[in-house]
Amino acid sequence: MVEYDKAMLKHMCQLRQAEPPARRLQESVREFMRGRVIPRQKKLTQLAQAWTELLPEEIQEHTCLEDFKGGQLKVLVDSASHLAELNILIREGLLDELRQLCPGIPLSKVKLARGQWYSIDEDGNRVPYYK
Numbered sequence: 281m282v283e284y285d286k287a288m289l290k291h292m293c294q295l296r297q298a299e300p301p302a303r304r305l306q307e308s309v310r311e312f313m314r315g316r317v318i319p320r321q322k323k324l325t326q327l328a329q330a331w332t333e334l335l336p337e338e339i340q341e342h343t344c345l346e347d348f349k350g351g352q353l354k355v356l357v358d359s360a361s362h363l364a365e366l367n368i369l370i371r372e373g374l375l376d377e378l379r380q381l382c383p384g385i386p387l388s389k390v391k392l393a394r395g396q397w398y399s400i401d402e403d404g405n406r407v408p409y410y411k
Contacts, residue, residue: 330381351388356395
């Protein structure tokens with residue numbers, strides 16, 4: 281017969297009573313979502329609404345808000361001509377207007393980058409890369 285010391289039995293009992301790893305993981309994910317993802321998503325949503333309100337539709341369809349980090353809003357623009365147009369709008373006060381519409385967001389800069397967020401299907405329709 282195997283003999284166990286009291287310390288070993290106590291340790292085994294504590295392990296059985298401990299919270300299951302899945303529950304700890306669930307709480308960690310929930311805390312991460314509440315602390316990081318949801319606030320960031322709210323900021324991006326507010327910025328997207330302001331962006332839509334301020335820009336003419338013919339320019340909007342050529343842009344995609346990609347990221348907001350450290351006070352910098354990164355925007356993808358799918359053509360050089362629209363990129364140039366947006367640079368002019370930013371110089372003429374677009375950043376200030378965004379700040380006015382989003383007073384709770386510490387927006388310091390709009391960074392424009394040439395890029396695409398979609399592909400074109402056989403019918404000529406845009407299909408986003410991420411769905």
